[in-house]
Amino acid sequence: MEYEFRRFWVSREYSRSSVRRLLTDAAEYGGWELSRLRMFPDGRRRVTMRRKIIRVARTY
Template sequence: MPPTRASTWEYREIHLPRGTARDAARSALTELAEHGSWELARLRLYPDGRRRVWLRRKILRAVRTA
C-alpha cells in the first residue's frame, strides 16, 4: 500500500463589526482566499449585524518515505 499524506485543517476566525458593508466584507474575504488559500468554513450573521467568519485551509504534511 503506498504511503498517504495526512491532511488536517488550519482555522482562522474573523470578526466583522456591524457597520461593515457587504461589499467590503466580500472583498476582504476574497483577498484572503486568493492570496492565503483560505476557504469559507462557516459564517454567522448575528441579529445586530455583526458577522463572525471561520476560514479554513488544508495543511498537507509530508510523510517520510525512507
C-alpha cells in the same frame, strides 16, 4: 484531511461588498476557504475560514 482554522469577527460597520472583498483576498492570496459565516441580528458577522495543512513526507 487536517485543517487549520482562523476565526474572527467583522463589525457591522463594514458593508457586504467590503466583507466579500476581504474574504476573496484571503482565499486568493492566503489559500483560505470560507467554512462558516454567521450574521447576528445586530449586524455583526462571525467568520470561520479554513485551509488544508499540507505535510511534506521526509525521506532520508
